Amino acid sequence: MKRYLGIDWGETRIGLASGDSESLMALPYKTVASVDVIEDIIKVEEIDEIIIGEPKRMTGENNDNKKYLDFVARLEFQFKIPVHMIDERLTSLAADNLTQHEKQGADRDSVAAMLILQSYFDQQQHE
Secondary structure (H helix, E strand, O other), rough: OEEEEEEEEOOEEEEEEEEEOOOOEEEEEEEEEHHHHHHHHHHHHHOOEEEEOEOOOOOOOOOOHHHHHHHHHHHHHHHHOOOEEEEOOHHHHHHHHHHHHHHOOOOOHHHHHHHHHHHHHHHHOOO
């Protein structure tokens, strides 16, 4: 069974979600402030792959945000596990809608990470 970490990257907050290849269900995990905390999570949770939301313009063009690209490069270099980028357009808006209607206690960023990871799982099932 593979363990996955979903990431909704932001310059000040990084939303995280977790899931596995058996259930193919993503769950909000937590929100952190830096990549250094992610290292501990990867070790403790025994993460096999990272799924990170890729910021794109509504037209589908890449956003080319240097800080985001540097963050992805650091993940790939530091953790030596596969990192997959997936289109994250509208996940923050969807997360806002979910967190307004649910009383689950999860914050917007971890819910956005959950939506990113679940989208990856859904794509894998249809391939």
